[in-house]
Amino acid sequence: GQNIDQPTEMTATEGAIVQINCTYQTSGFNGLFWYQQHAGEAPTFLSYNVLDGLEEKGRFSSFLSRSKGYSYLLLKELQMKDSASYLCAVPRGGNTPLVFGKGTRLSVIA
């Protein structure tokens, strides 16, 4: 089965950099997703990693180490609107139903 662990809450200052970690255990790896979810809204796709290394997309970057079962999401130049929950997820085997972590609630303060 799959198991995903990420911190429950984090706080960071506007303009700073924050790293949100995710560790996973899965019986067959088919990539790892990061989603952003603002309170009361739908999750929106941020990134997908299937190979080791860092993928950069604007202010957001995502890193994967398959041998360590570890990923992180890096947010730079934090803005107030980045206050949201960040969800780490892996697909179950060959199908795409996703197994989500409980999410990390990020609060950006002035």
Added chain:
Amino acid sequence: NAGVMQNPRHLVRRRGQEARLRCSPMKGHSHVYWYRQLPEEGLKFMVYLQKENIIDESGMPKERFSAEFPKEGPSILRIQQVVRGDSAAYFCASSPVGTGSNEQFFGPGTRLTVL
């Protein structure tokens, strides 16, 4: 291109009533997934459907819950005889193909409140 649509956005039911939640996937998407999110909890997979087929319902409670995705029309998640513990946000997602590399696009969710 419209995104995933869900209705109603908010649904209030009394204990024992039925709840019907609808999901229209993105145009060109034939795979639909239903997830449930309890307050302060992560998203939990419930059921995965293609047109007229249930592919994986391992996350759905055996009793009171059912889902369908007919040839024509939206996917329906049906909860019979609702109980307070069914109060949650129910999200539908769709993807174009059923492989692990494809992003799932989420609808805005239906927030079910059981009184």
